[in-house]
Amino acid sequence: MLRKEVSSTDEYIKGLWRENPVFIQVLGLCAALAVSNTAINALTMGLATTFVLLMSGMSVSALRNFIPREARLVSFICIIASFVTAVDYVIQAISLELHRSLGAFIALIVVNCLILGRAEAFASKNSLGRSVLDGLGMGFGFTVALLAIGVVREILGSGSLFGISLFPDPFQTWTVMVLPSGGFLVTAVLLLLVNWAKNREVEAEKQSQEVAT
DSSP: HHHHHHHHHHHHHHHTTOTTTTTTTTOOHHHHHSSTTHHHHHHHHHHHHHHHHHHHHHHHHHHTTTGGGHHHHHHHHHHHHHHHHHEEEHHHHHHHHHHHHGGGTTTTGGGHHHHHHHHHHGGGOOOOOHHHHHHHHHHHHHHHHHHHHHHHHHHHHHHHHHHHHOTTOOOOOGGGGGHHHHHHHHHHHHHHHHHHHHHHHHHHHHHHHHOOO
16 A cells, blocks of 8 residues: 555656656757746746646546557547647636737647657556646646746846846846747756756765665
8 A cells, every 4th residue: 555655656746856847858848948938927838738738648548448559649639639729718718918928839739749748658558547647747847847947037037026026126137038048048057957966866876875785
Protein backbone atom coordinates (compact mmCIF):
# COMPACT_ATOMS: atom_id res chain seq x y z
CA MET A 1 0.00 0.00 0.00
CA LEU A 2 2.82 2.39 0.94
CA ARG A 3 4.70 1.54 -2.25
CA LYS A 4 1.59 2.31 -4.31
CA GLU A 5 1.16 5.71 -2.62
CA VAL A 6 4.84 6.59 -3.17
CA SER A 7 4.54 5.59 -6.84
CA SER A 8 1.45 7.78 -7.27
CA THR A 9 3.17 10.74 -5.62
CA ASP A 10 6.25 10.30 -7.81
CA GLU A 11 4.02 10.18 -10.90
CA TYR A 12 2.67 13.58 -9.96
CA ILE A 13 5.78 15.44 -8.82
CA LYS A 14 8.03 14.26 -11.67
CA GLY A 15 6.62 17.01 -13.91
CA LEU A 16 7.30 19.66 -11.31
CA TRP A 17 11.03 19.00 -11.08
CA ARG A 18 12.61 15.73 -12.23
CA GLU A 19 10.98 15.81 -15.70
CA ASN A 20 9.89 19.45 -15.91
CA PRO A 21 8.62 20.00 -19.48
CA VAL A 22 10.43 23.32 -20.02
CA PHE A 23 13.55 23.25 -17.86
CA ILE A 24 14.43 19.53 -18.18
CA GLN A 25 12.77 18.19 -21.34
CA VAL A 26 12.93 21.58 -23.13
CA LEU A 27 9.44 21.15 -24.64
CA GLY A 28 6.80 23.77 -25.42
CA LEU A 29 9.36 26.55 -25.77
CA CYS A 30 7.30 28.30 -28.45
CA ALA A 31 4.64 29.21 -25.89
CA ALA A 32 7.21 29.75 -23.15
CA LEU A 33 9.01 32.40 -25.19
CA ALA A 34 6.07 33.98 -27.02
CA VAL A 35 3.43 34.61 -24.35
CA SER A 36 5.50 34.91 -21.18
CA ASN A 37 6.04 38.67 -21.47
CA THR A 38 3.60 39.13 -18.57
CA ALA A 39 2.75 36.94 -15.60
CA ILE A 40 -0.98 36.84 -16.38
CA ASN A 41 -0.34 35.68 -19.95
CA ALA A 42 2.07 33.00 -18.73
CA LEU A 43 -0.37 31.81 -16.05
CA THR A 44 -3.28 31.68 -18.47
CA MET A 45 -1.31 29.72 -21.07
CA GLY A 46 -0.03 27.37 -18.39
CA LEU A 47 -3.50 26.65 -17.01
CA ALA A 48 -4.94 26.24 -20.51
CA THR A 49 -2.21 23.75 -21.38
CA THR A 50 -2.75 21.90 -18.08
CA PHE A 51 -6.47 21.53 -18.84
CA VAL A 52 -5.77 20.19 -22.33
CA LEU A 53 -3.06 17.84 -21.00
CA LEU A 54 -5.38 16.49 -18.33
CA MET A 55 -8.48 16.05 -20.49
CA SER A 56 -6.67 14.67 -23.54
CA GLY A 57 -4.68 12.28 -21.36
CA MET A 58 -7.85 11.00 -19.71
CA SER A 59 -9.59 10.59 -23.07
CA VAL A 60 -6.67 8.82 -24.74
CA SER A 61 -6.25 6.48 -21.76
CA ALA A 62 -9.96 5.65 -21.67
CA LEU A 63 -10.12 5.01 -25.43
CA ARG A 64 -6.69 3.42 -25.91
CA ASN A 65 -8.12 -0.06 -26.48
CA PHE A 66 -10.59 1.19 -29.10
CA ILE A 67 -8.29 3.40 -31.20
CA PRO A 68 -6.66 1.51 -34.12
CA ARG A 69 -2.88 1.64 -33.94
CA GLU A 70 -2.65 2.93 -37.51
CA ALA A 71 -4.87 5.92 -36.69
CA ARG A 72 -3.64 6.74 -33.22
CA LEU A 73 -1.81 10.01 -34.02
CA VAL A 74 -4.70 11.40 -36.04
CA SER A 75 -7.10 10.38 -33.27
CA PHE A 76 -4.91 11.98 -30.61
CA ILE A 77 -4.73 15.27 -32.55
CA CYS A 78 -8.53 15.31 -32.98
CA ILE A 79 -9.02 14.73 -29.25
CA ILE A 80 -6.50 17.46 -28.36
CA ALA A 81 -8.02 19.91 -30.87
CA SER A 82 -11.46 19.44 -29.33
CA PHE A 83 -10.28 20.51 -25.88
CA VAL A 84 -8.16 23.36 -27.29
CA THR A 85 -11.27 24.71 -29.04
CA ALA A 86 -13.16 24.58 -25.74
CA VAL A 87 -10.33 26.44 -23.96
CA ASP A 88 -10.25 29.04 -26.74
CA TYR A 89 -13.95 29.82 -26.31
CA VAL A 90 -13.68 29.93 -22.52
CA ILE A 91 -10.82 32.47 -22.64
CA GLN A 92 -12.80 34.58 -25.13
CA ALA A 93 -15.80 34.54 -22.77
CA ILE A 94 -13.68 35.53 -19.77
CA SER A 95 -11.61 38.30 -21.37
CA LEU A 96 -11.38 39.39 -24.99
CA GLU A 97 -8.31 41.49 -24.17
CA LEU A 98 -6.52 38.48 -22.71
CA HIS A 99 -7.55 36.38 -25.70
CA ARG A 100 -6.14 38.98 -28.09
CA SER A 101 -2.87 39.20 -26.17
CA LEU A 102 -2.40 35.44 -26.41
CA GLY A 103 -3.30 35.53 -30.09
CA ALA A 104 -2.77 32.43 -32.20
CA PHE A 105 -0.78 30.68 -29.49
CA ILE A 106 -3.95 29.30 -27.91
CA ALA A 107 -4.76 27.43 -31.12
CA LEU A 108 -1.14 26.30 -31.37
CA ILE A 109 -1.60 24.27 -28.16
CA VAL A 110 -2.86 21.60 -30.58
CA VAL A 111 0.64 21.08 -31.97
CA ASN A 112 2.46 21.49 -28.65
CA CYS A 113 4.90 18.58 -28.65
CA LEU A 114 4.44 18.20 -24.89
CA ILE A 115 0.74 17.32 -25.17
CA LEU A 116 1.02 14.99 -28.15
CA GLY A 117 4.11 13.42 -26.63
CA ARG A 118 2.41 12.63 -23.33
CA ALA A 119 -0.61 11.20 -25.16
CA GLU A 120 1.59 8.92 -27.28
CA ALA A 121 4.26 8.00 -24.73
CA PHE A 122 2.18 7.78 -21.54
CA ALA A 123 -1.62 8.05 -21.71
CA SER A 124 -1.96 5.50 -24.53
CA LYS A 125 -0.07 2.92 -22.44
CA ASN A 126 -1.27 3.56 -18.88
CA SER A 127 -4.40 3.48 -16.76
CA LEU A 128 -6.80 6.39 -16.33
CA GLY A 129 -5.58 7.16 -12.80
CA ARG A 130 -1.91 7.32 -13.75
CA SER A 131 -2.77 9.44 -16.80
CA VAL A 132 -4.59 11.93 -14.57
CA LEU A 133 -1.56 12.23 -12.27
CA ASP A 134 0.80 12.53 -15.24
CA GLY A 135 -1.33 15.23 -16.87
CA LEU A 136 -1.63 17.24 -13.67
CA GLY A 137 2.08 16.92 -12.85
CA MET A 138 3.29 17.85 -16.31
CA GLY A 139 0.72 20.64 -16.59
CA PHE A 140 1.62 22.21 -13.26
CA GLY A 141 5.33 21.87 -14.07
CA PHE A 142 4.75 23.66 -17.37
CA THR A 143 2.69 26.35 -15.63
CA VAL A 144 5.35 26.93 -12.95
CA ALA A 145 8.05 27.24 -15.62
CA LEU A 146 6.03 29.72 -17.71
CA LEU A 147 5.10 31.71 -14.62
CA ALA A 148 8.73 31.92 -13.49
CA ILE A 149 9.72 33.31 -16.88
CA GLY A 150 6.72 35.64 -17.01
CA VAL A 151 7.29 37.07 -13.54
CA VAL A 152 10.92 37.95 -14.27
CA ARG A 153 10.10 39.47 -17.66
CA GLU A 154 7.18 41.56 -16.38
CA ILE A 155 9.02 42.88 -13.32
CA LEU A 156 12.11 43.90 -15.29
CA GLY A 157 10.35 44.83 -18.52
CA SER A 158 7.29 46.66 -17.19
CA GLY A 159 8.06 47.30 -13.53
CA SER A 160 4.86 45.54 -12.52
CA LEU A 161 3.49 42.15 -11.52
CA PHE A 162 0.06 40.97 -12.68
CA GLY A 163 -0.47 44.56 -13.85
CA ILE A 164 0.27 46.09 -10.43
CA SER A 165 3.09 48.65 -10.44
CA LEU A 166 5.95 47.71 -8.10
CA PHE A 167 8.35 50.62 -8.44
CA PRO A 168 8.20 54.44 -8.37
CA ASP A 169 8.09 56.37 -11.64
CA PRO A 170 11.87 56.93 -11.99
CA PHE A 171 12.41 53.14 -12.31
CA GLN A 172 13.98 52.42 -15.69
CA THR A 173 12.41 49.33 -17.25
CA TRP A 174 14.35 46.95 -19.47
CA THR A 175 12.46 47.15 -22.76
CA VAL A 176 14.31 44.10 -24.05
CA MET A 177 12.47 41.94 -21.52
CA VAL A 178 9.09 42.38 -23.21
CA LEU A 179 10.60 41.49 -26.59
CA PRO A 180 11.25 37.93 -27.84
CA SER A 181 14.96 38.33 -27.15
CA GLY A 182 14.12 38.93 -23.48
CA GLY A 183 12.28 35.62 -23.40
CA PHE A 184 15.35 33.83 -24.76
CA LEU A 185 17.58 35.54 -22.20
CA VAL A 186 15.42 34.77 -19.15
CA THR A 187 14.80 31.19 -20.27
CA ALA A 188 18.53 30.63 -20.79
CA VAL A 189 19.37 31.97 -17.32
CA LEU A 190 16.69 29.82 -15.66
CA LEU A 191 17.85 26.75 -17.61
CA LEU A 192 21.37 27.43 -16.37
CA LEU A 193 20.19 27.66 -12.75
CA VAL A 194 18.10 24.49 -13.02
CA ASN A 195 20.95 22.53 -14.57
CA TRP A 196 23.28 23.76 -11.83
CA ALA A 197 20.80 22.64 -9.17
CA LYS A 198 20.35 19.25 -10.88
CA ASN A 199 24.12 18.73 -11.01
CA ARG A 200 24.39 19.58 -7.31
CA GLU A 201 21.62 17.11 -6.60
CA VAL A 202 23.38 14.34 -8.55
CA GLU A 203 26.70 15.04 -6.81
CA ALA A 204 25.05 14.97 -3.39
CA GLU A 205 23.40 11.65 -4.22
CA LYS A 206 26.73 10.18 -5.35
CA GLN A 207 28.42 11.34 -2.16
CA SER A 208 25.67 9.83 0.00
CA GLN A 209 26.03 6.50 -1.85
CA GLU A 210 29.80 6.55 -1.34
CA VAL A 211 29.37 7.20 2.37
CA ALA A 212 26.81 4.38 2.61
CA THR A 213 29.20 1.92 0.98
